[in-house]
Each structure stands twice: as C-alpha cells, then as structure tokens.
Amino acid sequence: MPVNKKMFISLLVVLGLAAVPVVQAQPQKPYRIGVIHEGGSYNSTVAGLTDGLRGLGLEPGKDVLLEIRDVQGNRAAVGDAAGGLERTKVDLLCTISTSVTIAAMGATKEVPIIFDIGTDAVADGLVESPARPGGRLTGVQSLSADLIAKRLEILKEILPNLRRVVVFYDPNYAAGIQSIKLARDAARKLKIEIAERTVASVGEFKQAFTALAPKDADAFFTMSDAMVLSQSRFIIDSARAKKLPTMFSDPGLVTQGALVGFGVSRYEQGRLMAKYVQRVLTGARPKDLPVETFSRYELGVNLQTARALGITIPQSVLFRADKVIE
Numbered sequence: 001m002p003v004n005k006k007m008f009i010s011l012l013v014v015l016g017l018a019a020v021p022v023v024q025a026q027p028q029k030p031y032r033i034g035v036i037h038e039g040g041s042y043n044s045t046v047a048g049l050t051d052g053l054r055g056l057g058l059e060p061g062k063d064v065l066l067e068i069r070d071v072q073g074n075r076a077a078v079g080d081a082a083g084g085l086e087r088t089k090v091d092l093l094c095t096i097s098t099s100v101t102i103a104a105m106g107a108t109k110e111v112p113i114i115f116d117i118g119t120d121a122v123a124d125g126l127v128e129s130p131a132r133p134g135g136r137l138t139g140v141q142s143l144s145a146d147l148i149a150k151r152l153e154i155l156k157e158i159l160p161n162l163r164r165v166v167v168f169y170d171p172n173y174a175a176g177i178q179s180i181k182l183a184r185d186a187a188r189k190l191k192i193e194i195a196e197r198t199v200a201s202v203g204e205f206k207q208a209f210t211a212l213a214p215k216d217a218d219a220f221f222t223m224s225d226a227m228v229l230s231q232s233r234f235i236i237d238s239a240r241a242k243k244l245p246t247m248f249s250d251p252g253l254v255t256q257g258a259l260v261g262f263g264v265s266r267y268e269q270g271r272l273m274a275k276y277v278q279r280v281l282t283g284a285r286p287k288d289l290p291v292e293t294f295s296r297y298e299l300g301v302n303l304q305t306a307r308a309l310g311i312t313i314p315q316s317v318l319f320r321a322d323k324v325i326e
Contacts, residue, residue: 031064031281034085034111036104037096038230039072041250041266045096045116048270049277056278064281073202073230075099079107086111092280094273097226098124098175105137112286114276115139116269118224118249119175121291130291138286140272142264142294144224144249148179149186151262154299155219155247156190157317158260165247166195166217168205169225179224194221205231209238219245232256245309251300254325259309260317261300269294298322 035046046068050060058064067090069081082104085093092112095101101115102124113136121127121141128134130141156162167183169176180196187194195217199205205228220239222229232248236257239246248254251261276289300323306313318324 030062031058032088032090033064033066033277034082034090034093035066035068035096036078036081036085036093036100037068037070038075038100038226039070040230040232041248041253042096042226042230043070044250044252044266045270045273048265048267049094049273050270051267052271052274053277055271056274058274058278058281064277071100073205073227075103075227078103082107092277094277096270097229099173099226101126101137110136112280113137113139114273114280114286115141116273117141118144118264119178124174127291130293132287133289133291134287136286138289138291139276140269140292140294142269144263146182147249147263147297148182148224149189151221151247151249152183152186152190152192154260154262154317155221155245156192158311158313159219159245162192162218164193164195164217165219165221166197166212167221167223168197168199168208168228169223170200170227171198172200173225173227176223176225183221183223199228202227202231206234209235212242212244214242217244219247222246222248224249232258240305240308243309245311251298251323254300254302254305254323257302257305258300259302259305259311261298263297264294265296265298268296301325 053060053064060066071077078100086108093104095104095113095115098117098119101117115137116139122129126137169180183194197208199208232253245259248258248261249263250266251263252265252267253261280286299321301313301321302325304325
C-alpha cells in the first residue's frame with residue numbers, strides 16, 4: 001500500500017475517533033442520612049457520628065449529607081420527622097435514644113434504621129436478638145439503667161451527708177419507669193431519699209425544676225429519660241444558680257459544668273454508629289449486622305464546679321476519674 005494511502009486511512013481513523021462523544025463517569029450522588037435526636041447531650045452523639053463517618057472516608061457535606069432533626073425534647077415531633085425523611089427517600093435513618101427509635105420505627109415502613117439506645121433492644125421490641133436482629137433495625141445499645149446504683153454510690157462518696165436527691169422522669173416512658181424502680185432500691189440501701197418529680201413535657205420539666213427550693217433536695221440525679229436529658233444545658237445552668245450538685249449519666253457533660261457524670265461516652269457511641277452506617281450504605285443488611293453492646297464506662301468530674309459549690313472531691317474519686325476539668 002502506498003505511503004500516502006496509509007496516511008489517509010490513519011487520518012480517517014483519527015477523525016472517526018474524534019467524532020465519538022467522550023463518556024465521562026458521572027459522580028455518585030452523596031448518600032442522604034436522616035438523623036433524629038432530642039437535643040442536649042445527644043448532640044455529642046451526632047458529633048461522634050460525624051467524625052466517625054469522616055474517619056471511614058465518608059466526608060459529611062460531600063460523600064454524605066446529614067439531614068439532622070433535633071426535636072428539642074418534643075417526642076411528639078419524632079414521628080413526623082421520621083416519616084418525612086422516609087418520604088424524601090433518605091438512604092437510612094440514625095435514631096438516638098430509645099424513645100426516638102421506637103417512635104421512628106412506628107412512623108416508617110421500609111427505611112433502614114441504625115440506632116443508639118441506652119436500653120435492651122430485644123426487650124424494647126426493636127430486634128429479634130442481638131446476634132440476628134432480623135429486621136430493618138440494628139445498632140448500638142448500652143444498658144445504662146444498670147449503672148444507677150453505681151452513680152448513687154459515687155454521689156454519696158462525694159457528698160457523705162447526702163440525704164435526698166431529686167429525679168425527673170416521664171411516667172409514660174418505659175425506660176424512666178424502669179430506672180426509677182432501680183433508683184428506689186439502690187437509694188434504700190444507701191439510706192438516701194428519692195424526691196420524684198413526674199413530667200410529661202419540656203415545659204412541665206422546666207417549670208418543676210425552676211420551682212425547686214433548697215430544702216427539696218441535696219443534689220440532682222439523672223434518670224434514663226431522653227426528654228429530661230435533652231435539657232442538660234438548662235439543668236446545668238439552673239443548678240449552678242441554685243448551688244445544686246448534679247450527677248449525670250453522660251460523663252461528657254462535666255465539660256459544660258456538671259459536677260459529675262458516670263456512664264458511656266455519647267461521643268464514642270456516635271463513632272460506633274458510623275461503622276454501621278458505612279456498612280449499610282455499602283450493601284450490608286441491618287438484619288445481618290449484630291447489635292453491639294457498648295460497655296466502656298467513664299467517670300468525669302468538674303473541679304471548677306466543685307469549688308463553686310464548696311465541695312471537696314475525695315482523692316478516691318479523682319484517682320478513678322477518666323476526665324477531670326481543672
């Protein structure tokens with residue numbers, strides 16, 4: 001074949017390739033994750049979830065879009081939030097606290113749910129068993145009610161003259177009812193009186209807490225009630241004004257001014273949730289992912305708050321503390 005003919009054919013091939021449109025890979029749309037919680041200390045769980053996703057290569061705002069619904073202690077709003085998120089086709093829901101999870105499960109039909117709860121997922125009817133959840137829900141549980149007696153012991157160690165603690169809980173909330181029974185038994189052994197205040201809404205709670213007088217209690221003691229815990233900032237600020245010591249189930253709250261906290265780190269629970277989210281987004285089914293029981297407990301103490309209250313924290317407590325705010 002003459003050289004010029006070869007060149008002509010090569011030119012036709014080049015021109016033909018140039019005429020073929022270039023197909024570019026379309027970037028995958030970011031995953032959409034609905035996050036529902038009651039506010040307050042549960043914001044720490046959201047922070048842990050966000051950091052956990054980032055650590056797994058899912059950058060919030062780029063690879064995943066977190067559509068956060070903070071109902072600020074209004075449990076009646078959870079169903080609407082969950083149903084609305086499912087209708088907009090989020091890839092999955094993250095629910096923080098038992099009451100939020102139960103409400104979200106009842107308000108949705110198909111969307112996968114990753115939960116972070118402080119109670120027994122089987123007892124609450126969320127899964128069939130920890131090893132085989134069997135449905136569209138799985139996640140992290142911590143049996144926080146089991147720590148009530150230990151919290152009272154720590155508080156008594158800090159306040160040897162402790163005689164009466166005030167607790168707030170919603171009588172319509174199963175976890176609150178369970179925890180108050182445990183608190184009564186533990187308090188009886190320690191010769192501590194429980195001043196019970198039942199509240200069914202954030203408004204009722206704030207009104208009842210504001211009305212507390214010095215004679216009503218020697219300290220505030222937390223129950224397993226997400227609605228009350230959603231108001232942790234209000235509790236800490238109001239208790240400071242009343243010179244009332246506070247014991248919380250979230251050790252991280254000592255950074256905000258709580259006197260003492262003993263329990264699981266909500267931030268670390270959020271980081272653990274992220275692993276479940278990543279696995280479901282990449283094809284795993286919730287029913288095949290065993291529920292993990294988070295049992296790493298931390299003790300936090302705020303010495304600044306103690307000094308303001310005229311309290312000396314015993315060395316025996318400080319030696320055991322994982323977090324001390326100087």
